[in-house]
Amino acid sequence: MENKDLLAIAQEFGTPIYVYDADKIRSQYKRLTDAFAQIGQLKINYAMKALSNISILNLMASMGSGLDTVSLQEVQLGLHAGFSPDRIIFTPNGVSISEIEAVVNLGAQINIDNLATLEEFGNRHPKVPVCIRINPHVMAGGNSNISVGHIDSKFGISIHQIPHLLRIVENTGMNINGVHMHTGSDILDIEVFLHAAEILFETAKSFKNLEFIDFGSGFKVPYKEGDIETDIEELGKKLSTRFHAFCEEYGRELALAFEPGKFLVSQAGHFISPVNGVKQTTSTVFAQVDSGFNHLIRPMLYGSYHEIENLSNPEGKKRFYSVVGYICETDTFGSNRQIAEISEGDYLVFRNAGAYCFSMASNYNSRYRPAEIIWHNGEAHLIRKQENFDDLLHNQKLISFHKKPETAPV
Numbered sequence: 001m002e003n004k005d006l007l008a009i010a011q012e013f014g015t016p017i018y019v020y021d022a023d024k025i026r027s028q029y030k031r032l033t034d035a036f037a038q039i040g041q042l043k044i045n046y047a048m049k050a051l052s053n054i055s056i057l058n059l060m061a062s063m064g065s066g067l068d069t070v071s072l073q074e075v076q077l078g079l080h081a082g083f084s085p086d087r088i089i090f091t092p093n094g095v096s097i098s099e100i101e102a103v104v105n106l107g108a109q110i111n112i113d114n115l116a117t118l119e120e121f122g123n124r125h126p127k128v129p130v131c132i133r134i135n136p137h138v139m140a141g142g143n144s145n146i147s148v149g150h151i152d153s154k155f156g157i158s159i160h161q162i163p164h165l166l167r168i169v170e171n172t173g174m175n176i177n178g179v180h181m182h183t184g185s186d187i188l189d190i191e192v193f194l195h196a197a198e199i200l201f202e203t204a205k206s207f208k209n210l211e212f213i214d215f216g217s218g219f220k221v222p223y224k225e226g227d228i229e230t231d232i233e234e235l236g237k238k239l240s241t242r243f244h245a246f247c248e249e250y251g252r253e254l255a256l257a258f259e260p261g262k263f264l265v266s267q268a269g270h271f272i273s274p275v276n277g278v279k280q281t282t283s284t285v286f287a288q289v290d291s292g293f294n295h296l297i298r299p300m301l302y303g304s305y306h307e308i309e310n311l312s313n314p315e316g317k318k319r320f321y322s323v324v325g326y327i328c329e330t331d332t333f334g335s336n337r338q339i340a341e342i343s344e345g346d347y348l349v350f351r352n353a354g355a356y357c358f359s360m361a362s363n364y365n366s367r368y369r370p371a372e373i374i375w376h377n378g379e380a381h382l383i384r385k386q387e388n389f390d391d392l393l394h395n396q397k398l399i400s401f402h403k404k405p406e407t408a409p410v
């Protein structure tokens with residue numbers, strides 16, 4: 001997908017707008033399956049919270065992907081988009097038992113991440129196969145907001161609780177068919193990941209009826225030049241060899257599952273917004289875009305970096321800018337960015353806007369959430385309209401607090 005295509009889409013469909021390149025999603029999917037080509041039963045379960053448009057889900061299904069879900073509604077969307085329930089895994093955290101039961105009724109695989117829930121579920125439904133989420137306490141990466149395997153994390157059952165876990169399984173007679181971990185979103189060092197995998201293998205030995213081992217995600221993609229990226233090919237080689245050895249020891253070929261979100265969709269996404277104004281202050285030059293953290297919150301929420309380019313004047317002289325939004329709070333997309341000279345009306349593009357961008361968008365400041373486009377076979381397809389005024393009013397009810405006008409004397 002080229003910049004001229006993005007510009008044409010902005011002009012045809014209006015802005016701000018999200019654009020997803022289907023080929024990039026396909027090539028990332030292929031990279032992952034190629035890296036693990038030695039694995040007989042490889043299951044890629046796309047973590048749909050990254051980007052949940054039903055057409056994106058359908059694209060994933062068409063490639064053979066399954067789904068990783070975190071809410072009942074995600075499971076329902078997955079079914080609606082064409083997934084069969086046996087290709088959906090539900091990995092919630094802190095949800096009610098009734099939500100878990102609703103997902104079981106839809107036929108999806110459940111993954112339980114705390115002992116109290118496991119015990120209650122096992123008592124009520126000893127026959128339903130359950131995957132357990134283990135917290136191996138491995139610190140992956142440095143950002144504690146997106147690193148979820150460390151000791152104080154709310155995710156997973158601690159490896160130190162395995163004896164208690166085994167007791168629950170024995171007492172309830174429940175069937176554990178999978179073990180799972182998800183250490184976080186920043187795997188910079190494969191050795192750290194492999195270390196966590198060893199802990200999972202060790203745990204897996206305690207269960208005789210396993211069908212799969214799920215290694216979660218944490219694959220890092222580059223957001224800016226010089227960023228370290230998870231070496232998928234190297235990980236594929238090392239983990240496959242280790243996995244085969246484990247299966248031999250275990251006595252049976254198991255399926256190997258992953259649940260990548262960011263890896264599959266981050267780089268495929270482009271967010272485009274026009275510039276409403278360029279404002280010189282004593283300390284910087286602000287480029288004010290026609291958007292804000294209502295559309296793309298990651299930079300403000302956890303300091304993530306999105307490359308910003310000027311689509312309208314790509315050859316312009318580079319100058320330093322702070323790119324900000326229109327929300328009535330500080331909403332800086334990037335400060336001190338060198339960008340080709342920006343004029344009012346230029347279109348800026350934010351890269352890596354596929355994962356956790358639209359899916360975190362809101363109506364804050366009573367603004368509409370933007371349209372979404374998928375670029376497929378050299379053509380743009382609208383997969384979500386921009387919202388309109390009716391959407392803002394939807395589900396609201398106006399109660400009038402005005403005094404009734406006094407009836408005029410006859």
Ligand SMILES: *Cc1c(COP(=O)(O)O)cnc(C)c1O
Pocket residue numbers: 047049050068070091182184185216217218219259260261262263355
């Ligand atoms: C969010 C999440 C993922 C996906 O993480 P990425 O960093 O986007 O790949 C995978 N598994 C679970 C359980 C998650 O919560």
